[in-house]
Amino acid sequence: MLKTPFMVAITLVIAFAGGIWSVLAALDATTGLAAIRIGPWEAFPLAQTVKADPYARAHRARDGRLLYASAEGLTFTARTDASNAPLDAACTYRLTGLAPAARFWTLYTRPANANPDRPEGLNSRMILREIDGSFAIDVSARARPGNWLALPASERFVLVFTLFDTPVASSTGVSDIPMPELTKLECAHG
Amino acid sequence: MARLIHAIVTGLIGAALLHLVIVFALPQFTGGDAYSRVLALGPAGRFHLLDRQGPAEPLVPDDPFVQASVCAYDLTASPRIVTASGDPAFWSFAVFDKRANEIFSLSDRSIETGRLDAILATPAQAARLRKADPGLMGRVILVETTGSEGYAVLRSLAPHASLEPEALGFLKSARCDPFAQR
Numbered sequence: 001m002l003k004t005p006f007m008v009a010i011t012l013v014i015a016f017a018g019g020i021w022s023v024l025a026a027l028d029a030t031t032g033l034a035a036i037r038i039g040p041w042e043a044f045p046l047a048q049t050v051k052a053d054p055y056a057r058a059h060r061a062r063d064g065r066l067l068y069a070s071a072e073g074l075t076f077t078a079r080t081d082a083s084n085a086p087l088d089a090a091c092t093y094r095l096t097g098l099a100p101a102a103r104f105w106t107l108y109t110r111p112a113n114a115n116p117d118r119p120e121g122l123n124s125r126m127i128l129r130e131i132d133g134s135f136a137i138d139v140s141a142r143a144r145p146g147n148w149l150a151l152p153a154s155e156r157f158v159l160v161f162t163l164f165d166t167p168v169a170s171s172t173g174v175s176d177i178p179m180p181e182l183t184k185l186e187c188a189h190g
Numbered sequence: 191m192a193r194l195i196h197a198i199v200t201g202l203i204g205a206a207l208l209h210l211v212i213v214f215a216l217p218q219f220t221g222g223d224a225y226s227r228v229l230a231l232g233p234a235g236r237f238h239l240l241d242r243q244g245p246a247e248p249l250v251p252d253d254p255f256v257q258a259s260v261c262a263y264d265l266t267a268s269p270r271i272v273t274a275s276g277d278p279a280f281w282s283f284a285v286f287d288k289r290a291n292e293i294f295s296l297s298d299r300s301i302e303t304g305r306l307d308a309i310l311a312t313p314a315q316a317a318r319l320r321k322a323d324p325g326l327m328g329r330v331i332l333v334e335t336t337g338s339e340g341y342a343v344l345r346s347l348a349p350h351a352s353l354e355p356e357a358l359g360f361l362k363s364a365r366c367d368p369f370a371q372r
Contacts, residue, residue, distance in 0.1 A: 003193070007193055007194070007196070007197040008197070010194070010197045010198065010201060011197045011198075011200045011201040011204065012201070012204075013201070014197075014198060014201025014202060014204070014205055015200075015201045015202075015203075015204025015205045015207075015208055016204075016205075016208065017205075018201065018202065018204075018205030018206075018208075018209075019204070019205040019206075019207070019208025019209045019211075019212060020208070020212065022205065022209045023209055023212045023213055023216070026209075026213075048286070048290065048291070048292045049291060049292050050291045050292075052291075054213050054214055055213060057216075057217045057289075058212075058213050058214075058216040058217055060217075060223070060224070060290055061216055061217035061218075061220045061222070061223040061289075061290070062216065062220045062222055062223075063222075063248065064220075064222045064223055064224050064226070064227045064248050064249065065224065065248050065249070066224055066249055066251070066258060066260065066343050067224075067290070067292075068284075069282075069284035069286075069292045069294075069295030069343075070292065070295055071282065071284070071295035071296050071297050071300070072282035072284055072295055072297060072345060073282070103280060103297075103299070104279075104280055104347060104349065106253050106254075106255050106256070106347075108252070108253060108254055110252060112252065112254070120254040121253065121254040121255060123255050123349045124349075125279075125349035125350065126349060126350065160252075160253070162253060164280055164282070164297070164347060165280065165282070165297040165299055
């Protein structure tokens with residue numbers, strides 16, 4: 001006669017554990033549903049607005065960050081390189097190309113590298129460029145000639161590319177935005 | 191066996207329903223949302239500089255070139271006027287409601303004087319202000335909020351370490367005072 005309570009218990013455990021776990025997993029995996037993707041770069045231009053989807057609202061309420069409003073800037077993040085391999089701090093990456101139209105852009109890693117002697121981030125005012133305005137930035141744990149962004153000691157990292165005062169944030173047709181390409185050069189381990 | 195499958199399927203349906211309920215209800219219950227964190231910084235009605243050495247994570251900008259200051263507003267008693275002046279390489283201003291929805295934002299390109307004067311008012315207060323002083327809109331930016339509570343964010347950018355005093359000076363000049371109408 002214990003069968004029915006046992007079945008009810010199974011149902012409840014699956015419902016509660018599954019429900020809670022799936023929400024936490026979903027919120028950790030993504031910032032929202034309405035992402036714009038350009039190569040490995042991902043941005044959520046509506047995440048701070050009333051039009052944000054329920055997942056974006058839940059994410060920002062739990063995360064508690066101050067998001068950039070549309071006239072301020074737009075943040076792109078990359079978790080993978082151009083070939084969809086996750087970013088690894090043991091590797092050297094090269095970021096090449098042009099940035100979208102913006103007054104400024106900044107580039108840094110999350111988590112930041114803890115060494116105060118190393119460049120914490122780069123911005124559009126400090127980098128060296130080619131004559132046509134394009135640039136190449138090496139992202140590596142070891143110092144590199146030219147434009148160099150130092151990597152944190154952690155294995156996994158996220159590249160954050162923020163455009164300030166950009167028409168991209170308010171435009172709807174985002175497919176033709178030029179974003180710099182992120183290619184893997186080499187890795188310290190096999 | 192059939193009863194076990196029945197129990198599991200019912201459980202999965204329940205999990206899916208609970209998933210939706212939690213996602214929709216979560217924003218009201220986290221306690222870790224931006225507005226709660228801003229209120230925890232200190233008294234409302236004044237700007238708090240988000241110091242990198244301070245305990246204000248995760249409000250503190252993780253961009254190494256960006257500084258930010260934030261003020262929680264409550265317009266129940268009166269409208270508030272946000273002022274700041276200075277000459278950083280770039281600054282921006284944004285107003286959010288208590289649910290962290292953007293209400294208004296601008297960058298320094300929209301203002302030629304290098305000085306921010308913005309009045310935060312509820313729609314009723316804004317209508318009264320316009321009626322009392324029709325020329326007001328020419329001198330200040332009138333931001334109509336959706337509710338009476340929320341927060342305003344000022345950001346400034348220093349592309350080089352040598353420009354950081356200007357970026358910080360702009361934020362330190364920021365005020366978020368009650369606006370008294372004469």
